[in-house]
Amino acid sequence: MVCKLRTLGYLMVMDSNNPVLSKYSKPADKGGYAFTADPAPGGQFATGAVGAVVPPIDTDDQFANLTAAAGLRLTITDVIMKTLLVFAVVVVFAVVGWNLTYAFPIIMLPALIIATILGFVIAFRKNVSPALVLVFSVFEGLMLGAISNWYNQFAESSSYQGIVVQAVLATMTTFGVMLVLYLTGVIKVNKKFVSVLIAAAVTYMVIGLASFVAALFGVGGGWGFYGIDGIGLIICVAGVLIAAFFLMLDFEAIKQGIAGGAPERESWRMAFGLLVTLVWIYLEFLRLIAIFSRD
Numbered sequence: 001m002v003c004k005l006r007t008l009g010y011l012m013v014m015d016s017n018n019p020v021l022s023k024y025s026k027p028a029d030k031g032g033y034a035f036t037a038d039p040a041p042g043g044q045f046a047t048g049a050v051g052a053v054v055p056p057i058d059t060d061d062q063f064a065n066l067t068a069a070a071g072l073r074l075t076i077t078d079v080i081m082k083t084l085l086v087f088a089v090v091v092v093f094a095v096v097g098w099n100l101t102y103a104f105p106i107i108m109l110p111a112l113i114i115a116t117i118l119g120f121v122i123a124f125r126k127n128v129s130p131a132l133v134l135v136f137s138v139f140e141g142l143m144l145g146a147i148s149n150w151y152n153q154f155a156e157s158s159s160y161q162g163i164v165v166q167a168v169l170a171t172m173t174t175f176g177v178m179l180v181l182y183l184t185g186v187i188k189v190n191k192k193f194v195s196v197l198i199a200a201a202v203t204y205m206v207i208g209l210a211s212f213v214a215a216l217f218g219v220g221g222g223w224g225f226y227g228i229d230g231i232g233l234i235i236c237v238a239g240v241l242i243a244a245f246f247l248m249l250d251f252e253a254i255k256q257g258i259a260g261g262a263p264e265r266e267s268w269r270m271a272f273g274l275l276v277t278l279v280w281i282y283l284e285f286l287r288l289i290a291i292f293s294r295d
Contacts, residue, residue, distance in 0.1 A: 151287075197246065
């Protein structure tokens, strides 16, 4: 659950003020990148240079300045390729985690703790590290494989088949629907949208923590509030919806990064963001379907 905090600081302010991407979307005279049109005489970058950059006043980010000056700007292809890579890593290690059923307690908790710590480090780190994102994907995969197997065994004990496949299909469908809604402008990501979504997410997290404490005392048959008839389903559906709408923030961040001329390296941060949100959606669907299978 703590990984959900990643997006709270990801797109707090709109109108090109994304805290993660703001320096790539600001004008050059305010510490951002300015991409211009023709090379200046003598091979110097200047106004009018193709793929050239007016360096930002804030020069503490050496790598970002160099990559921007070299014209290595973020593209949608970069984001897609990095996203496919991190998901491939997650799937491979999810298979490993799934097959280590005998070591579930040993795999699940350490993988969850390490993935959580790495998630916070990546989210709040000034310069994204591809290596950290890949290592995060490894432990995220181990955790997902172990917990998916646990849910599968729980569902099968209730004679319910295919819970993991259904959760995966539901997650993919949700991604497609939210992408269409975003691209068609049916849902617009503005300050009001972000404020409402963050408030809903914080409220949901508080309820989740309270439910965890309640579960320790046997409430809802060990499921906490999620195990209470009616209330549990409402909370689960709310969790799925909140997680799904967080995809809008990821889409908007990618759009702003590309429009603002962010360095190509930022594609790793975008891939990380999509991974965290989709994993969240998947886990919410797993829990929702598991509650239905129990009933």
